[in-house]
Amino acid sequence: MMRDVVIVGGSIAAVTAADALRQQGHDGPITIVSDERHAPYVRPPLSKGMLKGTESVDSVFMAPLRADLDFRPKTRARGLDLGRRRVLLEGGEELPYDGLVVASGARARRLGPPEAGELVVRDLDDALRLRESLTTARSVVIVGGGFLGMEIASTARGLGLDVTVVDRDPPLVRQFGAFLAGHMTRAALAAGVRLVHAPDGVRLAGTPATAVLTGDGAPLEADVIVTAAGDLPNVEWLAGSGLGGPGGLLVDERCRVAPGVVAAGDVVTRVSDHTDLPRRSPHWGSAIDQARAAALALLKGDEAPEYRPSPYYWTEQWGLDIKICGRILPGCETHVVTGSMEEGSALLQWTRDGATVAAATVNHRMPVVKLRKLAAAPVPERTTG
Structure with a gap:
């Protein structure tokens, strides 16, 4: 017992x-x-x-x-x-x-030792420290162009800071697939964010860190260094x-x-x-x-019943409110069900091997229960993107 x-x-x-x-x-x-x-x-x-x-x-x-x-x-x-x-x-x-x-x-994964002074966002105290730092800073470099890094970038840019995001991979593709990630990246660039590709990785410079060095040694200097690398x-x-x-x-x-x-x-x-x-x-x-x-x-x-994963996650960045059910897998095809990305509101589905594996709303109101159904529903023949 x-x-x-x-x-x-x-x-x-x-x-x-x-x-x-x-x-x-x-x-x-x-x-x-x-x-x-x-x-x-x-x-x-x-x-x-x-x-x-x-x-x-x-x-x-x-x-x-x-x-x-x-x-x-x-x-x-x-x-x-x-x-x-x-x-x-x-x-x-x-x-x-x-x-x-x-x-x-x-x-949070960190690039340097504690004395490097890099900021992260994992727990409440982390977020409070970063929020305070952003209020007095003029520039920020964010290491990591994934889900978290781009949310931080969006917030910092909205506060008027100069923002640079550096990553070894194209931003957001692993989480959102090439189609949606491309749209989000274009929104970031339109907002004035600088995106730096560093395929050989980066390292911190200074104690505390005042710059990020890319593989070719080029310094990316800022008042605040944030690591969002998983x-x-x-x-x-x-x-x-x-x-x-x-x-x-x-x-x-x-x-x-x-x-x-x-x-x-x-x-x-x-x-x-x-x-x-x-x-x-x-x-x-x-x-x-x-x-x-x-x-x-x-x-x-x-x-006990078996655990059946049904992923649901969301992000808010660059004026986009995006909610996703399912998992966007490599090799998926993207389908625009209703609306259009250019008009700023859309429903999307992803298929792989003929089966729907994920669905998303982009600035579109839909209850989560309906979004989950869309993530398992056949793709309409009307539009494909």
Whole structure:
């Protein structure tokens, strides 16, 4: 019988897992340990409304936790004893568990040591530091032209800063495909952003950093240097347990890792339906879905339903409000269902091997439930782009 549950992590995956356990009837103790000093909050606004100043800091916090949860902020897990079923905490305390949810998330990847002074956006304190820095800066260089980097670039440009984005790959293509990424990149250029291609990578110059050096040694100088070059799953505390690796924590079809251990959120890696290689899906919607699946797996074992990924994510940049369901895969064909990109509002679908794999709205109001249906619907014959 499962009695004591420990959840390591304090973000949306951790809170969702705790709520799901209670909703499914678990009445035993649930302890949540988080190394952050804040109460649980949501991360998407950190690079969007909160960074822009259009949303207050208070708006990112979740509703107060249930009174029947033992939440411990500023508490770091340092190890896991699988045999004895104990989570080891800094300071020497050990938390026994019958069920463990690993939701320890990820941290920002950095280019240099702490003294380099580069800024990142991963947690609330990161976002607050960057927001303050942008208010007094005149220029910013952003390393990384992906999802996060271009959102930061859009905000900084909207504040009137000179903005340079440098990456070894074309901006946004991996996340949005060539068709949509091309449209977003043109919008960035029209807004006055400088895009620098650095196929050989970059390095920081100065302590603290005042420039980014590309492979040919050309300096890109700025008042603020921001790194938006991905993240690293927080699995170091699992070293010695036999679980986890540099790429994350591999789960099965029910988000299970080992007997009595499940995982959810940015720490999770799983074998994709479209490739034999494990991959992560570090999105807000994935964290919620995985957490619910993981909670059911703890309670019901093999009787629990399998986790079926249904990615949903969104971005706001360059005046574009884009929401996507599904996964835009390499080799997809893009179809404009209604509207047009030139007119500023459209519905898009992506197909691969004749099957629809994703759909998106661009400045178009559509409920998420309908967008999910569009991501699985046949493509109309009317328009193709």
